[in-house]
Amino acid sequence: MAGRVQLSKPNTLWFLSSSSSPLYSLNFRGLHNHNNLNFKNRLHFRPNLVSSSPSRGALYCTCRSPNLSNGEAISDPFVLTTPLYYVNAPPHMGSAYTTIAADAIARFQRLLGKKVIFITGTDEHGEKIATAAAACGSSPSEHCDVISQAYKALWEDLDIAYDKFIRTTASKHEVIVKEFYSRVLANGDIYRADYEGLYCVNCEEYKDEKELLENNCCPMHLKPCVLRKEDNYFFALSKYQKKLEDTLTQNPDFVQPSFRLNEVQGWIKSGLKDFSISRTSVDWGITVPNDVKQTIYVWFDALLGYISALSDEKEQTNLQTALSSGWPASLHLIGKDILRFHAVYWPAMLMSAGLTLPKMVFGHGFLTKDGMKMGKSLGNTLEPNDLVQRFGSDAVRYFFLREVEFGNDGDYSEDRFINIVNAHLANTIGNLLNRTLGLLKKNCQSTLAVDSTIAAEGNAFKDTVEKLVEKARVQYENLSLSSACEAVLEIGNAGNLYMDEHAPWSLFKQGGAASEAAAKDLVIILETMRIIAIALSPIAPRLCFRIYTQLGYSEDQFNAVTWSDTKWGGLKGGQIMAQPKPIFARIEIQKEGEDAVKKK
C-alpha cells in the first residue's frame, strides 16, 4: 500500500506543551544525574550507575511500599535479565522486543512492591567486535562506546526502566569473570587440549564439517570457514549431563515455555560435548588467568554479566559480594536462538562453580514482518528507532506486547499495527477519558462531586472492574502479557458501554436528581480510568502517566502507585481534573492521490 503516515507528534512531545496544566509540576528533581536537565521527562528511566538506597520517598524505588511496614521479612529481590546484546551492530527489533517485555514485567513487579533489579547491557568482547571496529577505523573500545550508547538511546526512547546496565568491558566484570574462572578451574572442570577444526569468524564458532556448504562455507553467513588449530582451554560440560538432566526433570518450570524445555532435554539427551572457552587468536577480551596468551571465549565471559551487573561500583568487586546483592536471578528473558547457552551451558557453569541456578529461563519467539522472516539480505528489517520515532513508545510497546503471545513467534504488519493501536489506545481508552472529562468540565466545573466509593455504592459496575483487574494481575504474573492487555482493555470496553447505557449527557439536561446521578456516573468512569492507568502502566507507561495527570494527580503520585492502588476508591470528591486533551493521537493513514476517508 503506497501511503504516508503522519507523525504522531502529539504522542511524543506531549510534555513540551503541557505547561498549562495546573497540576503538572515542572520541577525536576534530578537526584542522580547531571545530564538530565532537558524537559523531556522520562518515566522510570534511570541510567543508574550510582546505587541508591531503598527509600520510601525515592522517585522510583518501590521496594518499601507502606504496606510492608508490618514486620514482614524483606523479600528477595526480583532479578530480571535480558541478554547482554552483542555490539557488532546497533539494536534490532528482536532485541527491542525482548527488552520491552522485560520492562513490562519489571514494572509489574515494582507495582507489586517488589524490589526489582532489571539487568540489561552489552556484550563487548570477541573477534567480530575487533573486526567491526577495525573496518571503521576505530579502536574496539571506541566502537563499543558508540554501539552501547545506541542501545541506551533506544532504551530511553522506549521507556525502558532498567536498573543495571552492564558492559562486559567494565573492569568489575573482568574481576568477576576471573574469579569465577578460578573457581571452575579449582573444581577441576577446565582443562587444556588441542582443538582443530573449521572456524567461522562470523559465528565465532568451530563448525562440524558436515554442516558446511561447499567450499566449507558457513550456512548462515555463506563465507568460507578457516581451518584452525588451537591449543585452548575447555570446560567439562559433559561432566554435568546427568546433573542437568535431573535438574530439568525435577524443575520442569526452569525452562519455559514447555516446548522449549523439550528442546533442551533433547539436546542434553543427545550428549553434551565439552566446549572451548578460550582462544589464542583473539586479543579483544579478558585474558585467561595465568595465561596471557589465551583470551576467554565470549559466552564464558558474557553470561557472567548477569552476576557482575549486581556488583556495586563503590565496593571492592568480588564474586561473593556481587552474588549477595541479588543472586540467583528470578528470570532470564531470552530469544529462542540463544536457549542452549542459557539453559545448558550456563547452568553447568554455575554448578561447577558451586553457585545457585537462576529460577527460570524464558525463551520467547521471533518476530516476522508481513509473515516473512526479517533479514538484512531480504531487505525487510524492522528498525525500532524508526518505529518509535513514527508512532511513539506507547504504540510500539502496546502493539508487540498485545499482539504477540509471549513465547510464540509474532508478526508485524503496518496496517495491523495502526488498526490495533488506533482502536485500543485512541478509541477505547483515549476517547473514553476525553468524553468523560468533557462532560465533567461542561457540567461539573471539572470537579468530582463525590468520592468514588460513594458514587459506586450498590453498583455492580465496580465489581466488573475489580474482576477484570484481578484477571489482569493473574495474567501478568503468568507472563501472559497479551492476556493482561486484553483484560485491561475490556475494562475500557465496559466503561464505554456503561456510558452509553447511562447517558449522563442526557441526564444532565434533566436537572435535579438525574443530574446528581449523572455526576456520580462521571466519577465512576473516571475512577475506572484511574484504575486502567495503573493496570496498563507496565505496558504503556507514558500513556498511563498522561491519563493519571489528567485525573488531577502529580508525577510523584503516579510514580508512587502500587498494584494495590487498583482497588476501587482512589478518587475523592472535590478533586479537580485537568482540561480534557487527547492522550493518544490517532495515527492517520493517507493514500497518495486519494482521499481515504470515506465516512458518514
Next chain:
RNA sequence: GGCGGCGUAGCUCAGCUGGUCAGAGCGGGGAUCUCAUAAGUCCCAGGUCGGAGGUUCGAGUCCUCCCGCCGCCA
C-alpha cells in the same frame, strides 16, 4: 531420516483435561446516537475447525495415515 510444535472466520488468535457440536479482537457491512479523538453503542455477514479414516451415544478436542509450515537433531 528421527523427535517436537503448529495448521480454527479476510487478518491475529482463544477454545487446555471429549458434551449448549465454534468464540474474541482487528478489519468489513448495516442501524443508531451526537457527551466525545469521524468517537460510542447495537446488530449482521463471514468458518470443509488442513485432508481421509477410526474410537465414542457424542470429537475442533482422543487414535491412525496423508498434505503443508516451523524448530531441534542426524
